[in-house]
Amino acid sequence: MAIRLGENQYGKAEVRLVHVSRDSARHILRDLNVTTQLRGDFDAVHTEGDNANCLATDTQKNTVYLLAREHRIGAIEDFALLLARHFVDGFDYVRGSRQEVEEYGWSRITTADGPHDHAFVRDGAEVRTTVVTRDGDREWVVSGVRDLVLLKSTGSEFRGFPKTAYTTLADTADRILATSVTARWRYAGTDADWDASYAAIRATILGTFATTHSRALQQTLYAIGRTVLEARPEVAEIRLSAPNKHHFAVDLTPFGVDNPNEVFYAADRPYGLIEAAVYRDDAPEAGRAWESVPGFV
Numbered sequence: 001m002a003i004r005l006g007e008n009q010y011g012k013a014e015v016r017l018v019h020v021s022r023d024s025a026r027h028i029l030r031d032l033n034v035t036t037q038l039r040g041d042f043d044a045v046h047t048e049g050d051n052a053n054c055l056a057t058d059t060q061k062n063t064v065y066l067l068a069r070e071h072r073i074g075a076i077e078d079f080a081l082l083l084a085r086h087f088v089d090g091f092d093y094v095r096g097s098r099q100e101v102e103e104y105g106w107s108r109i110t111t112a113d114g115p116h117d118h119a120f121v122r123d124g125a126e127v128r129t130t131v132v133t134r135d136g137d138r139e140w141v142v143s144g145v146r147d148l149v150l151l152k153s154t155g156s157e158f159r160g161f162p163k164t165a166y167t168t169l170a171d172t173a174d175r176i177l178a179t180s181v182t183a184r185w186r187y188a189g190t191d192a193d194w195d196a197s198y199a200a201i202r203a204t205i206l207g208t209f210a211t212t213h214s215r216a217l218q219q220t221l222y223a224i225g226r227t228v229l230e231a232r233p234e235v236a237e238i239r240l241s242a243p244n245k246h247h248f249a250v251d252l253t254p255f256g257v258d259n260p261n262e263v264f265y266a267a268d269r270p271y272g273l274i275e276a277a278v279y280r281d282d283a284p285e286a287g288r289a290w291e292s293v294p295g296f297v
């Protein structure tokens, strides 16, 4: 019987890093959560307990803080690429690397005197994400957003679906559409203007959600994917996952009161879960870009 070690990777998960740029009195804050992973010549660590090539996860954690100190932290994509290149180019037993970075947004507090230099308020629940994968000389960048909570109070219907023996849901021509978008998009290259691209894609997601008259969340999701690909040539493909956060109009007729779509019960569970990938025909192949990126079709 032959038993062998399969795919493996290791690193430090969720290194919390807050960086304050103090180049002027107007501080710039970046709040990150970094997960480093190394792939390479690590068989002996697993099979023999030989740690000669085992770059300690503690060292990887320190690397995150030292590269943050030595280099200006710009876009999370640049920081993830910096980390991947540091590990793969710096140690011959490291052949590949996966760097995942999440960014929590902070906005300057505005006082009566205007935007404050060094006081901030956390943005909404949404989190900006990136996963940089390096394999030998090849690199891929998959960025995204998660927990982007959206709601429209009209402009959404759901009707014409099969009415089976088990169907109770009625057709509706006017409902609340609410979701929490998680999107990941793969860039065609590794040198986009990351911050500008993120801002534009986020704005496109919001704009398309708002202006698409929705006949189903599936239709809205595809419209979001299509408009992002149409507007952003640097994006090769986008994958979307969106819970349908149901809002049910409360039946007030037992009280002799009507409810013209004003009073809703916001259900927690269960929720519909709608997922779709949207591709560009001429996109470069995905390679290992989506490896270890869970939760999508």
Ligand SMILES: O=c1[nH]c(=O)c2[nH]c(=O)[nH]c2[nH]1
Binding pocket: 158, 169, 215, 216, 217, 218, 244, 272
């Ligand atoms: O937008 C929707 N898509 C569905 O597939 C679905 N199914 C359901 O019960 N409600 C909805 N809404």
